[in-house]
Amino acid sequence: MAWQWFHRLGSPRWFYEKTQPWLAWLALLTLVLLVVGSTWALGFAPVEAKQGNSYRIIYIHVPASFLALAGYYIMAVSGAVGLIWKMKLPYMVMKSAAPIGAALTFVALITGSIWGKPTWGTWWEWDARITSMLLLLFLYLGIIALQQAFHSRDTADKASAILALVGTVNIPIIYKSVDWWYTLHQPATLKFIGESAIHSSMLYPLLVMIAGFYCFYALALLLYTRAEILRREHRTQWVADLVGKFAKGVQ
């Protein structure tokens, strides 16, 4: 009995039907948080003494970087669950996490580059943090490529899961890079233990933006996973019923 929820969670149909009512709420929450956060960040947070207004890029750069890393964990853990328990759904989540993670890593790199120009006087530097983030982007792209490289669905999933797990080595390197190689990138703004290096008037909009990006990530992952579920389960009766409803114009 205790394991029943776990097996249900592994059922693509159960997941597809359960997450349906969450989508609208999650979309609304994401929209409110991102609109409030951006307005606060762009217009109401005080100007930074040294960097001026260019620092306002932090409000998208830090949340995007957070999710780029958190998304990698989600992808690797899903891959591991798929490998260990041989479930279908975790592999679908893993595949869905790859394009979202790649896009967010791209956003982190591009906003960092745009921020670097007025602050450091350069678009790009082979600094430890930047280089390890670029490696993260290549890992995500590698997963996307592996997914398409095999004819067998099962082989593609297993190979991707193994690459994702091997790539987790890069994550602590990214976190620690600003401390180990103190070069150009500034140290972490937010700390889990101790005081953050940021005043509360600048911190609160950042927290709103991080919450907004987390909600956005959850929404995007659900949407990608649902589309993937339909494609992989297209031979099942319940998907055929959904198509039937769609054909009648119900959906």
Added chain:
Amino acid sequence: MSFQFESVASFIAMNGHGSFVWAAYGITFAVLAYLLISPLLQQRQFFRTQKRLMRIARK
């Protein structure tokens, strides 16, 4: 907490940093929008294809 700029023009200019800030925000929100629209289009495409296949199968 108050609005940090005297006018809309100075809000857009951001003391010379406007182009950097607005470009960064513009690119970010374009990518976020793409990440939501893309799976929705995939889903719609799936239903359309399956509907067509269903019709062919019936004939």
